[in-house]
Amino acid sequence: MSTSLANAPLEIRAIGLPLERIEGRAKVTGTAPYAYEQTVADPLYLHPVQATIARGKIASIDSAAAKALPGVVAIITHENAPRLASDKDKELWVLQSDAVGFRGQFIGAVIAQTPEVARQAASLVRVTYAEQPHEAELRADRSDLYAPKQVNPDYPTDTDEGDVEAALKAAAVTIDQTYSTPWENNNPMEPHTTVATWGDGKLTLYDSTQGAHSVRTMLAPLFGLKPEQMRVIAPHVGGGFGSKGTPHAHDVLAGLAAQAVPGRPVKLALTRQQMFSLAGYRTPTIQHFRLGADREGRLTAIVHEVIEQTSRIKEFAEQTAVPTRLLYASPNRRTSHRLAALDVPVPSWMRAPGETPGVCGNEMAMDELAVACGLDPIELRIRNDPPVDPESGKPWSGRNLVGCLREGARRFGWDQRDPAPRSRERDGWLVGLGVASSTYPRYAMPGSVASIRYGADRRYAVRIGAADIGTGTWTALTQIAADALGCPVEAIRMEIGDTDQPNATVEGGSSGITSWGTTIVAAARAFRAEHGDAPREGAEASAGMPENPDEKRFAMHSFGAQFAEVRVNVDTGEIRVPRMLGVFSVGRIINPRTARSQFIGGMTMGLSMALHEESVMDPRFGHVVTQDRRAPADARRAGPALEPDGFARDRRDRHCRRGGGDRQRRLARHRNPRAPPADHAGQGPVLSANTATRSSVIGRLRAARPASDNS
Amino acid sequence: MDARITLHVDGVARSLTVDTRTSLLDALRDHLGAMSPKKGCDHGQCGACTVLLDGRRATTCLAFAVAHDGATIITAQGLANGDGLHEMQRAFLDHDGFQCGYCTPGQICSAVGMLEEAEAGHPSHVTQDLTGPVVLTDDEIRERMSGNLCRCGAYVNIVAAIREVARKEGSA
Numbered sequence: 019m020s021t022s023l024a025n026a027p028l029e030i031r032a033i034g035l036p037l038e039r040i041e042g043r044a045k046v047t048g049t050a051p052y053a054y055e056q057t058v059a060d061p062l063y064l065h066p067v068q069a070t071i072a073r074g075k076i077a078s079i080d081s082a083a084a085k086a087l088p089g090v091v092a093i094i095t096h097e098n099a100p101r102l103a104s105d106k107d108k109e110l111w112v113l114q115s116d117a118v119g120f121r122g123q124f125i126g127a128v129i130a131q132t133p134e135v136a137r138q139a140a141s142l143v144r145v146t147y148a149e150q151p152h153e154a155e156l157r158a159d160r161s162d163l164y165a166p167k168q169v170n171p172d173y174p175t176d177t178d179e180g181d182v183e184a185a186l187k188a189a190a191v192t193i194d195q196t197y198s199t200p201w202e203n204n205n206p207m208e209p210h211t212t213v214a215t216w217g218d219g220k221l222t223l224y225d226s227t228q229g230a231h232s233v234r235t236m237l238a239p240l241f242g243l244k245p246e247q248m249r250v251i252a253p254h255v256g257g258g259f260g261s262k263g264t265p266h267a268h269d270v271l272a273g274l275a276a277q278a279v280p281g282r283p284v285k286l287a288l289t290r291q292q293m294f295s296l297a298g299y300r301t302p303t304i305q306h307f308r309l310g311a312d313r314e315g316r317l318t319a320i321v322h323e324v325i326e327q328t329s330r331i332k333e334f335a336e337q338t339a340v341p342t343r344l345l346y347a348s349p350n351r352r353t354s355h356r357l358a359a360l361d362v363p364v365p366s367w368m369r370a371p372g373e374t375p376g377v378c379g380n381e382m383a384m385d386e387l388a389v390a391c392g393l394d395p396i397e398l399r400i401r402n403d404p405p406v407d408p409e410s411g412k413p414w415s416g417r418n419l420v421g422c423l424r425e426g427a428r429r430f431g432w433d434q435r436d437p438a439p440r441s442r443e444r445d446g447w448l449v450g451l452g453v454a455s456s457t458y459p460r461y462a463m464p465g466s467v468a469s470i471r472y473g474a475d476r477r478y479a480v481r482i483g484a485a486d487i488g489t490g491t492w493t494a495l496t497q498i499a500a501d502a503l504g505c506p507v508e509a510i511r512m513e514i515g516d517t518d519q520p521n522a523t524v525e526g527g528s529s530g531i532t533s534w535g536t537t538i539v540a541a542a543r544a545f546r547a548e549h550g551d552a553p554r555e556g557a558e559a560s561a562g563m564p565e566n567p568d569e570k571r572f573a574m575h576s577f578g579a580q581f582a583e584v585r586v587n588v589d590t591g592e593i594r595v596p597r598m599l600g601v602f603s604v605g606r607i608i609n610p611r612t613a614r615s616q617f618i619g620g621m622t623m624g625l626s627m628a629l630h631e632e633s634v635m636d637p638r639f640g641h642v643v644t645q646d647r648r649a650p651a652d653a654r655r656a657g658p659a660l661e662p663d664g665f666a667r668d669r670r671d672r673h674c675r676r677g678g679g680d681r682q683r684r685l686a687r688h689r690n691p692r693a694p695p696a697d698h699a700g701q702g703p704v705l706s707a708n709t710a711t712r713s714s715v716i717g718r719l720r721a722a723r724p725a726s727d728n729s
Numbered sequence: 730m731d732a733r734i735t736l737h738v739d740g741v742a743r744s745l746t747v748d749t750r751t752s753l754l755d756a757l758r759d760h761l762g763a764m765s766p767k768k769g770c771d772h773g774q775c776g777a778c779t780v781l782l783d784g785r786r787a788t789t790c791l792a793f794a795v796a797h798d799g800a801t802i803i804t805a806q807g808l809a810n811g812d813g814l815h816e817m818q819r820a821f822l823d824h825d826g827f828q829c830g831y832c833t834p835g836q837i838c839s840a841v842g843m844l845e846e847a848e849a850g851h852p853s854h855v856t857q858d859l860t861g862p863v864v865l866t867d868d869e870i871r872e873r874m875s876g877n878l879c880r881c882g883a884y885v886n887i888v889a890a891i892r893e894v895a896r897k898e899g900s901a
Binding site for chain 2: 050488622
């Protein structure tokens with residue numbers, strides 16, 4: 019096959035169609051196997067023993083009563099657990115020492131014939147401690163706050179440009195506000211689950227993870243295994259929201275237990291309560307904002323100083339102030355992050371770490387400034403829209419935040435808003451309209467490989483160890499592969515979620531479809547170049563993710579505008595949100611159906627965060643006392659009239675996508691035909707708590723940029 | 730202590746020995762391999778384990794298996810008739826009423842049970858007229874489905890799916 023064909027642009031046929039999820043039938047019947055549901059022979063069940071102090075050492079463990087219980091097969095503690103190879107990551111250094119770093123930490127495990135016996139036996143393990151004083155409360159006045167070397171994943175901790183103090187002093191209008199956001203837990207519906215089998219020097223995990231290869235990369239060395247001695251399988255994942263983006267202690271605990279009972283599969287599913295200590299969470303944040311502006315509302319100074327927590331045993335620095343570096347223009351800008359290392363569970367990624375709390379603070383401060391300047395909040399944002407990335411000076415690959423704000427204003431009936439607080443009341447409810455900007459970086463992670471093989475069934479087996487955590491990966495990658503190979507989607511047999519497939523980067527940072535889709539396109543090009551479009555049975559090719567030279571030339575981010583109608587009961591203060599609208603500038607839509615679900619899902623979680631979600635830490639004991647799923651439940655109830663609508667704008671971003679724009683827009687409209695009624699003249703309290711767009715959405719929407727697309 | 734019981738699951742009689750502490754959910758999943766009902770919270774808050782138990786929707790994590798000897802259980806898998814999907818399942822696919830899919834079998838069983846409750850005239854917390862037939866407004870659907878959580882936030886599409894089936898049946 020000629021090189022010209024191999025490098026030709028994709029003929030867009032399947033991409034952009036609102037295809038039904040290809041695994042949908044299995045999901046609506048409940049037959050898609052999640053980790054716990056994979057068929058294994060003769061399993062044992064694990065129940066963990068957890069620390070009941072927040073800091074100290076284990077003085078003694080008495081397992082005699084537990085061991086005596088019929089059905090108990092083994093009990094492992096730090097005294098007898100198999101040794102791990104590295105203590106570099108203290109979160110994963112499970113049952114290796116007598117140290118307790120936070121309440122709820124694993125200090126033992128019971129392996130038994132039934133889950134009931136395992137649980138009872140775990141309650142019979144008697145532990146005494148040498149307890150040490152602990153600290154679990156995040157406060158801004160702590161004297162031990164420190165600057166991490168960088169913030170997640172690799173951003174500078176601090177930035178300082180111009181002279182913010184002088185600018186603030188000279189500013190006609192200033193805002194000085196401190197906002198806090200609470201501890202929040204990811205709480206995917208499927209608990210973190212690992213089914214581990216150790217046999218013939220090989221460890222097999224059925225795992226609930228956002229990255230099968232990531233789990234293997236991190237855990238194989240820990241267990242002293244070569245990569246080929248470990249297999250991780252995760253074809254279906256019941257939600258993650260970042261908490262399954264990296265292996266946690268339960269993966270290690272299951273592996274250790276399996277090592278203790280070789281040949282027998284060991285099943286571990288965390289309880290909902292255990293997930294609050296062991297599966298990561300979003301740190302609480304304290305955000306100090308200072309803004310300076312001239313009388314026309316043009317920003318002259320932006321200062322965003324963040325205080326947040328990490329655990330003493332392992333650092334995670336949420337990049338809360340990072341989005342402030344690019345949202346709005348100002349000649350004088352300062353951002354900083356300071357951490358308190360506490361005796362608390364290890365924080366980690368939760369749905370748009372950094373952007374979610376940071377944009378929330380940013381947008382509240384901008385609304386305060388709009389009031390102080392007497393400006394419409396949208397007009398204020400438009401006046402401060404930066405023509406280039408303020409941080410790097412690079413041109414945007416596409417921004418169009420202003421377009422999103424304007425289109426949203428038109429659709430939402432913004433012109434009927436009365437900015438005077440408490441000025442519109444309807445049937446005992448104060449009615450207001452609010453707006454906020456969204457943003458999320460465009461990440462692509464190098465390292466993925468895809469293989470394509472033409473089979474006897476006259477279908478292309480497309481293999482890459484990617485993950486579908488509800489984001490629609492199965493379907494979107496099938497669409498991309500079909501167009502890349504120039505065949506119908508029925509001719510694609512997608513295979514994902516297994517380390518036996520070629521390496522895939524993690525489903526995190528919205529990078530999934532961008533990285534995997536581009537990789538599949540590269541593999542398809544290699545296949546067509548080598549075998550043509552009428553391949554023989556068994557024809558095969560593979561390729562890795564190509565570099566995108568535009569990454570160095572452009573600042574690549576997604577943007578969006580969120581609108582909400584908020585009603586507050588004049589007597590009870592009860593809050594209702596009858597209407598939301600999101601307008602997004604995100605590049606190419608691979609599948610409008612699943613993309614819209616991602617948008618409204620992100621908006622719904624944003625609503626829940628704004629109104630309900632708070633994991634309440636009791637600093638006396640060092641653990642979350644609200645260990646249940648009330649927050650999401652309340653979200654459902656508080657929004658009985660919740661109707662978020664998502665509308666995706668195709669922004670014709672030449673550097674992130676190619677072609678098909680008109681069709682994309684048409685399809686997006688087709689899926690979102692309802693223009694909101696214009697009968698709501700709102701005003702009053704502005705809710706600006708909706709935050710960053712959902713990570714995975716952006717990944718998908720950015721995908722399928724052909725490797726040669728530099729035009 | 731163990732007990733011998735029989736459960737009729739998706740049309741098949743299954744006899745099993747359970748610990749008297751075994752929940753109905755664990756009996757289905759761990760003993761019978763019936764994995765369609767999911768374990769999301771194990772304490773009655775999320776609804777992922779919902780099945781039709783003797784014709785009514787029930788959270789199986791809050792039921793002891795031994796207390797339901799002889800019961801008839803229909804899971805989301807059993808709602809499908811061979812290759813044909815139940816109309817509620819079809820509607821969830823049409824409206825993309827799910828993302829990760831883990832709450833979905835429970836949502837679907839709950840929705841099917843809920844429509845029958847409404848048909849039988851059961852009022853809910855938001856029912857305005859307690860004397861007439863139940864009209865399944867969106868408010869009614871949301872209230873009656875409030876025991877089923879979806880962390881992916883597919884509620885808008887779930888309501889749309891249920892609304893469509895309710896309309897077809899003339900109750901909305």
